[in-house]
Every structure is written in C-alpha cells, then in structure tokens.
Amino acid sequence: MEELYDQYRALLFTLAYQLTGSAADAEDAVQDVFVKACDVHPERLEEPKAYLCKMVTNRCLNLQKSARKKREMYVGPWLPEPIRTSEEETIETKVVRRDLLSYAMLVLLERLTPTERTVFVLREALGFDYPEIAELLGKQEANCRKLLSRARSKMGISEGEPVAAEEVELEWVSRFLTSLEQGNVEHVMSLLTEDVMFIADGGGKAIAFRHPVQTSDHVAQVLLDGIHSLRSNFQGDFHFEFVPLNGETSIVIRSKDETVAVLFMQLRRGKIARMYAVRNPDKLARL
Known part of the structure; x- marks a missing residue:
C-alpha cells in the first residue's frame, strides 16, 4: 500500500482538488481512500489507478453535494482554496495540464454540476479516455460525451477550443x-x-x-x-x-x-x- 501511495498520491490529490476546489477536502479524500483501500482484496487492485480514481471520484461527488448546501450559507462569494505549485515541472504538472490548474479554470468549474465537473476534469485535465470515464461513473460513453459538451458550454468554451489562460508576466x-x-x-x-x-x-x-x-x-x-x-x-x-x-x-x-x-x-x-x-x-x- 505504501508503494501505491507513493505512485498515485499526486494524481489522486490533483483529481480531488480539481473536483472540490479545496486542498483540505482533497487531502482528506485521498487519505480516506487509502485507509479504505487497505481492506480491499488484492484482486480488486489489479488495476490500481482505475480503482483508486473511482474511489476518489465517488468520495468527491459526495463532498460536492454536501458542499453545495454549505455554500448556500456562505457569507459572500465562495472562491477555491489556492495551492502552492512549483514553476518547474512537478509530478502534479505531469499528470494534469498546467493551464487546467489555473485559478480562473477552478472558478469556471464551479458553474458545473458535480457529474459535469467530474467528466470535464477526467477528460480535459487528466486525459482519461471516454471508456475509462464511463467505467468510473457507471455511465454510457455517449452520455459522458454529452456531459462534456454541456460542461464546456456552461464554461463558455467552444467545442475543440483550447482552454489555455493568457500568461501573466x-x-x-x-x-x-x-x-x-x-x-x-x-x-x-x-x-x-x-x-x-x-x-x-x-x-x-x-x-x-x-x-x-x-x-x-x-x-x-x-x-x-x-x-x-x-x-x-x-x-x-x-x-x-x-x-x-x-x-x-x-x-x-x-x-x-x-x-x-x-x-x-x-x-x-x-x-x-x-x-x-x-x-x-x-x-x-x-x-
């Protein structure tokens, strides 16, 4: 399990952070998943990346639903929690496109439903294939494609349009x-x-x-x-x-x-x- 933690922690944290906008929630989700994974039969961990990502995704979907209720009582606008990143290439920037770590992108993600956000992050930020996304969410590929199209529309991003942010010097x-x-x-x-x-x-x-x-x-x-x-x-x-x-x-x-x-x-x-x-x-x- 330590080996799996070292290998997949960065990926799982990035996924959880993109889904929740909270570093604290992301860390809690990752820790919770690895604690639960200790009780999983080894046969179910033959494809650890898919299994762990599914566990984190489900955990974050639940967090997103409860977070929406809390934000109804939040004083003033709610913005994502900033996280420190390196200017050099890191494990995090290797598993997710740097432009999709941007703060403006996180703010745009708040326009989406939890499921739309999950499909967008898995596909656009982490480069998952549609069959993988469909398997993770228990949905049809065609449905996942529609969810991504709807997500891009809500974010004001045209189909096929790059989402890179303009660099600030x-x-x-x-x-x-x-x-x-x-x-x-x-x-x-x-x-x-x-x-x-x-x-x-x-x-x-x-x-x-x-x-x-x-x-x-x-x-x-x-x-x-x-x-x-x-x-x-x-x-x-x-x-x-x-x-x-x-x-x-x-x-x-x-x-x-x-x-x-x-x-x-x-x-x-x-x-x-x-x-x-x-x-x-x-x-x-x-x-």
Whole structure:
C-alpha cells in the first residue's frame, strides 16, 4: 500500500482538488481512500489507478453535494482554496495540464454540476479516455460525451477550443502594483478591461465585498482604496510577494508572518478582465 501511495498520491490529490476546489477536502479524500483501500482484496487492485480514481471520484461527488448546501450559507462569494505549485515541472504538472490548474479554470468549474465537473476534469485535465470515464461513473460513453459538451458550454468554451489562460508576466504585474502604490488612477484603469470584474472571498472572517464589483472605474477605486486600507491597518508594514500558486503567478500580500490576501488576475488581450481576491484566513493557512 505504501508503494501505491507513493505512485498515485499526486494524481489522486490533483483529481480531488480539481473536483472540490479545496486542498483540505482533497487531502482528506485521498487519505480516506487509502485507509479504505487497505481492506480491499488484492484482486480488486489489479488495476490500481482505475480503482483508486473511482474511489476518489465517488468520495468527491459526495463532498460536492454536501458542499453545495454549505455554500448556500456562505457569507459572500465562495472562491477555491489556492495551492502552492512549483514553476518547474512537478509530478502534479505531469499528470494534469498546467493551464487546467489555473485559478480562473477552478472558478469556471464551479458553474458545473458535480457529474459535469467530474467528466470535464477526467477528460480535459487528466486525459482519461471516454471508456475509462464511463467505467468510473457507471455511465454510457455517449452520455459522458454529452456531459462534456454541456460542461464546456456552461464554461463558455467552444467545442475543440483550447482552454489555455493568457500568461501573466512578472514585469507586467510589477508595473501594475507600482501604479497602485503611486495612486495613478489613469494608469490603473488603462490596465483594466471596461467590463472587468473583481470578486473577493472573505467568508465572513475578513473584510471583503459581498458582491462582485464591476466596470473599470469602480474596480480601480476598490483597488486604490485597498492599498490605502492596508497602509492604515498595518501601519505600512506589509509587502507583496510573487508566488507560484495554481500553476501561475499570483500576488500574495503579507504582513510579518501573516498572509493577508492572495490575488489572481485573468488577462484578456493584455488587460485584467477578472481579479480574484482570497481573504478568508481558513483558505490562506497553508500558504
């Protein structure tokens, strides 16, 4: 079992994380599956990858159903929990396409039903064949194809269209932060699309907008006010770090040993179209 754990843990964690959007839930699901696998007859583990993936998938489907009920009571928008990833190729990036680890993709996955999300992740992120997916879910191949098509439609991805995110370069981010710190409203607005959206997750435990903020002028003002608030609340004792999270460059705001927030940016034609701010301390504890 230790050998199976070493061989498949990264794959199973990635699958569970993509299905739940929670590193904590993903780790619990993987641990639970390996504990239960210890009692499985060896004959049933002749194809361990398929069997373990099916166990994790079933566990996560149950988690997704209960999570939907909890999120109905969640304070403000719910955003996925960020995870640290390496800029170099790792086991995780070998088993899942790097663009499908992106934070924006995780947010899009929230539009799907648990079954649609499972089919999309297995097919698009992990490259499972339709017969494998059908076997894992106990469905017909044709049904799985329809589920994938429906999932792509809900996510706004056309059939056959790549889902790669536009890369955010460090130099570009540095200029953006400099403009914010200098209070250069015009330059900040020039880096935002007109229909830009800012979404923050405080979970009722940190100050955050309870509804998405839209349009470049409103978002620019929110960001500039945010810098002013940081200076006031932390007496200027805060700093920005560029950290590889979810396979991309993110901005982590820290004050001493405290992680204050994580910012993700989704670009469209070189401008910010979406910005996600994770402020819920429960989702920052691992960073």
